[in-house]
Amino acid sequence: MNILISSTSGEPIYAQIAGQVRQMILQGELTSGTPLPSIRLLAKELQISVITTKRAYEELEREGLINSIVGKGSFVSGADQEFIREQRLRIMENKMKEIIEESRLLGIGFAEMSDMMKLIYEEE
Template sequence: MNILISSTSGEPIYAQIVTQVRQLILQGELGAGTPLPSIRQLAKELQISVITTKRAYEELEREGLINSIVGKGSFVSGADQEFIKEQRLRILEMKLKEVSEESRQLGLSYAELAEMLKLIYEEEQE
């Protein structure tokens, strides 16, 4: 698991961990049952506080993305595929809102934006 922490980001370190692990899970790169590094191990690798790592794991557990078992560690939960799909759709909606706002600021029409999306979508399928 490769997590990159940015000290210049305005986002707290624990939130950076949550965002990156969430993304790995929702993209299917970390499947159900996959063990995560221990809290201490991840803290050591990232050279951060154990408290920060613990906070990130607690947040992921609240979201239902991981399960922590005392004495065994933390694992990607076996959340049903419908739940994971809903989470991914929510992320997609946020990205589309961002693209929509940017296109408005550039003065693009809906037709121009739709054409760009169509071209990119078709290009990816080749």
């Protein structure tokens, strides 16, 4: 599992880990039942505290994306596709909110923003 930690990011390290693992799960890179590195191993690989790694895994477990079994480790949960779709929609909505905020700061109205979005969508 390739996780990159940025020391210059304003985001806490546990949140960076959780965010990257979350993305891997929601994008299908990590599928149901896939074992995750142990908390100790990941902490050692990233050269961070075990507590930080544990906090990241706890956050993912609260979200229902992973399951931890004492003595066995942590695994990507068997969340159904509808749940994963809902999670991805939530992420998309947050990104759209950021775009709307930025467009308002730039004085771009909904019609112009919609035209830009349509143009970009049709390019891809």
